[in-house]
Amino acid sequence: MGGRNEVLRRQSQRTKFNNTDMDFAFNLALGVSQIVGMNPGEVLAAVATVKDGDPRSWRESFYREARFLSRRADSCVQSGKLEQAGQRAFGAAYARRFALGFASPNTKAWNIIIHEMEQEFMRGAALSHVPIRPIEVPFESSSLPGYYLEIDGAPRPTLLVVGGGDTFREDLFYYGGYPGWRHGYNVLMVDLPGQGKTPDRGFTFRHDSSTSIAACLDWLEANASAPDARIALFGLSGGGYFTAQAASTDSRVAAWIASTPITDIGKVFSSEMGGVQKAPGWLTNMAAAIIGRTNSALQVSLEKYAWQFGTKDFAEVLARAPREAPIVDASSITCPSLFMFGAGEAKELARQTQALAAAMKARHQDVTVRKFEHAEGDAHCQVTNLKLAHQVIFDWLDRRFCTVSTASPESAPQREPTH
The missing domain is CATH 3.40.50.1820 (Alpha/Beta hydrolase fold, catalytic domain)
Structure with a gap:
């Protein structure tokens, strides 16, 4: 986190958001739009209603776009425009994927969105004849x-x-x-x-x-x-x-x-999170709580990482990961x-x-x-x-x-x- 209130340095400059993790997520969504899924205009429509650094507004905006694209896919199927339907279905899948970027796995919505994402992904693949x-x-x-x-x-x-x-x-x-x-x-x-x-x-x-x-x-x-x-x-x-x-x-x-x-991987942790890593667990958790009040997007990410590591909090991740990773x-x-x-x-x-x-x-x-x-x-x-x-x-x-x-x-x- 290195004083930048981000998990890891991932780009050299800001594009749209002051929150660095959210700005990277925006760049990711635009980058993916050049390959498959949402078109750039759909990404821009989604982020137009996102409040900088607010994970809830990010989730709601991309999920709203996802439901819109699912309806568009349904309409295209009904009218026989199967190629467009495939593109819209892929877009609906990835809009849900981006909504998950700032979602907590400890909520009911988490598994619902994953299930919908998987369904739309396979619908897009079938309509696009992807084997x-x-x-x-x-x-x-x-x-x-x-x-x-x-x-x-x-x-x-x-x-x-x-x-x-x-x-x-x-x-x-x-x-x-x-x-x-x-x-x-x-x-x-x-x-x-x-x-x-x-x-x-x-x-x-x-x-x-x-x-x-x-x-x-x-x-x-x-x-x-x-x-x-x-x-x-x-x-x-x-x-x-x-x-x-x-x-x-x-x-x-x-x-x-x-x-x-x-x-x-231990050196990556110590280099990017060195000051936090050396602090006692209670102090790390206190720091995370303070950061969470000013950077709720980062707080969601830290909660998700603890879930992925099977730990009670991010302090335990910092303590265990470098020590256990060969x-x-x-x-x-x-x-x-x-x-x-x-x-x-x-x-x-x-x-x-x-x-x-x-x-x-x-x-x-x-x-x-x-x-x-x-x-x-x-x-x-x-x-x-x-x-x-x-x-x-x-x-x-x-x-x-x-x-x-x-x-x-x-x-x-x-x-x-x-x-």
Whole structure:
């Protein structure tokens, strides 16, 4: 939080809101609108009634837009405009997803909105002819929810997308699923413990993410129509740490992409939240309460993180996470790797990216670093220039896997006028 009253530095400048977490959420919504779901005009209509820093007004505004888009989808289906209906349904799904960004999992509305989001997401996929299906990956005594996008029965490379601390499986679709489909890749998108709705299944964030990723790879081996050894792992935000664990231990990972790679999550905590982390738990909670009175958006985020970690409060998260999270053995990572980071990211994320790349280059390993400058969109996870990020990723993957993207742009639904 580093004195900025935000969870993590994620961009270099403010776009609309003074509240930095809300401003990043706005930039994310606009960025996603360039890929799938809401159009920019619909995002702007939603935020027009948002009070700066007020999570309730954010939730209500995006949920109101979501219901509007659901009605539009219904109308388009009734009139036979199925392509428009698919776009509106995807928009309704992501408007609900953005409403969840500042919602508490301790409310009745939480699970209702998630259920509606999932329904609209699958309706959008069906109407848009996206070959995706919901799946459950067996894990321990339960399972992890995900989606599997399989283009056909032919052998194809697969992209396994792993999110971070603020993602649902639906987010992984715009990060990797949709562009993967456009480029001829099968894509597996799964919520790991702590992500999405998994805390309600008894799964919270844990130190051994390689085991849950291994379960995903096991599922892929057992269920892919034509198993293919060309498997790339793509980790976003905290997923850069989760996937680093898998890349260092699982030989099935043929290529690794991270935005950004994290080998020492404890250093990220100490660098970004150092002063708060060193304070006694009661003082941290008191500080959080004081911040919550002036920054209710941040307070909602801290409550959600405690739920995801399975702790009673955020002070316990700060105490446990750095202590329990192991440092990844970077010398064990040998697969070709692509690292992406933005100039507006937290300094420790950039430092770990560059340090890991330097160590790998010293061992003469195949590693590429792509820095996104301010002029091209320097936000966390490249949310302000997802199209460019996708081009970088699949250009790199095609070269490593010696493939040519086979899905033409015409095979994917195109945006059309909203009249």
